Amino acid sequence: MTETEPQKNGFHSDDEEDNKNQRPVNIEADVHEMERRKRVETIMSSKIFREELERVVGDRIRDSAEDGISALIKDAIRPGSGPVTSASTAVIPINDIRGLDNIIYAKGEKQLRCKLAAVYRLIHLQGWAPGISNHVTARISQDTEHFLLNPYGLQYNEMTASSLVKVNMQGEVVEEGTTNFSVHKESFALHSAIHASRPDIKCIIHLRSQNVVAVSAMKCGLIPVCQEACLIGDCSYHTYRPDMNSQAAKDELAKDLGPSNKVMFLRNHGVVCCGRTVEEAWYMAYHTVLAVDTQLKMMPYGLDNLVPIEESVRASVYELAQAGGGGVNHGTSKEWGVGELEFEALMRKLDNMGYRSGYQYAEPLVRKDPPRQVSDVEVPPTVSNLSYLLEDDELCKDGGLRTLLAQLLRSNKKNSWVNNSHGTGGGGMYETVEVKK
Known part of the structure; x- marks a missing residue:
């Protein structure tokens, strides 16, 4: 009588492929990792690989006065011998507030700092940054009348949430940032005058790019020849004077801005774009620059050839934009404010680029359907159950x-x-x- 090999728990195949199918997922992953390491060890121990590596290092040492290994590492990190590009440099995170550092800030201040620092980065990415000059300011609260702004001496691409300086209405430092730089009080006087006259304004962006300054110096100002000019509403104009410390100068600026306008061109000095939120201020600044660029492209053909948009059309477009969300608030789970939907998309862009914005998203990018409710009653598996x-x-x-x-x-x-x-x-x-x- 011949003995037969006992069957193991109902498994009757000795095929290796069947054994693989029985492995748990974590064990299968470990097997793949072991195989990968084995291949790497085989390559590293190869005589041909060692000889080729020695040849490359030797050629590098002969061709360059630098240390061969150091030069190879530099080439691995930054291929080529050209200048360092923005894509190959390390990105400074916007949200650098971690751990116990949160407790020194008031409620909501950390999020405001991240938003404001992100605006500085966006201005830099758009090519509007004027070096270390100009400011973007944000009001922390109506009660304390404290404001956040950039320290004078830091470039826009270096701005982080913790480096912002907190000042009062007079420009005096209330809380220093994490840098050794202080604020430019004379430049902040322009912002403090607007904040004092318009409590509804929470954020002010001062831009001084070439195209903006060019339009601010024109007698015609900004002509509504495109949709972007309609989205920002009516614009104000003010003859800028560097000395803003006198009360008369502040009163004149407040009068020119008016009670409701959010965009004001400073003659020969750029533009200030205001908003009830940081998102709205960026919305106004972005569309102002687009409107300015469009007008300058049309100017060579002569003012007589420009066809301004009718006042009634401008009013309807502006009213629709002020509803927020581009007029698509209906049917969504959130009522978007002016510029919020666009700003959230830009924060996703910064996060995807590695900036770590620290922004708290109101809506996730991918929609997840709720799970279907399963009935507790079992349906008989009959052919009639359709x-x-x-x-x-x-x-x-x-x-x-x-x-x-x-x-x-x-x-x-x-x-x-x-x-x-x-x-x-x-x-x-x-x-x-x-x-x-």
Whole structure:
């Protein structure tokens, strides 16, 4: 009698592929990692690889006065011998506030700092940064009348949440940032005058790019020849004077700005864009620059050839934009404010670029459908049970498929399962009985 090898727990195949299929996922991942390491060790121990590496290092030492290994590492990090580009440099994170550092800030101040520092980075990425000059200011609260702004001496691409300086209405430092630089009080006087006259304004962006200064120096000012000029509403104009410390100068500026305008061109000195939120201020600044660029492209053809947009159309476009969300607030789970939807998209862009904005997103990017409710009642697995298919909206998007399933359901209703008992003991068997009408 020959002995047969015992079967193991119902598994009757010695095939290696079947063994792989029985492995758990974590063990399979470990096996793949072991195989990868084995291949790497094989390459590293190869004589041909060592000889090639020695040849490359030797050629590098002969061709360069630098240390060969150091030069190779530099080339691995930054290929080529050209200048360092923004894509190859390390990105300074916007949100550099970590751990216990949060407790020194008031409620909501950390998020405001991250937003304001992100605006500085956006201005730099757009090519509007004037070096270390100009300011973007944000009011922390109406109660304390404290404001955040950049320290004078730091470039816009270096701005972080913790480096912002907190000052009062007079420009005196209330809380230093994490740098050794202080603030430019004379430059902040322009912002403090606007903040004092318009409590509704929370953020002010001062831009002084070439195209903006060019339009601010024109007698015609900004002409509404594009949609972007409609989105920012009516613009104000003010003859800028460097000395803003006198009360008369502040009163004149407040009068020129008006009670409701949010964009004011400073003659020969750029523009200030204001907003009730940081998002709205960026929205106004972005569309102001677009409107300025469009106008300058049209100017060579002469002012007589420009066709301004009608006042009624401008008013309707501005009213729609002030509804927020580009007029698509209906049907969404959040009522977007002016510029919020656009600003959130820009924060995703910065985060994808590695800036670590620290922004708290109001809406996730990917929609997740809620799980379907499963009935507690078990449906008998009969051929007549087609109703669950009709309830699947995703499956029955096509009207033809829904009609076909309905016809099958009606035809199968002619058959029903009945319990026909045979014998004793209450046991039963199921049989199909045709129901005749």
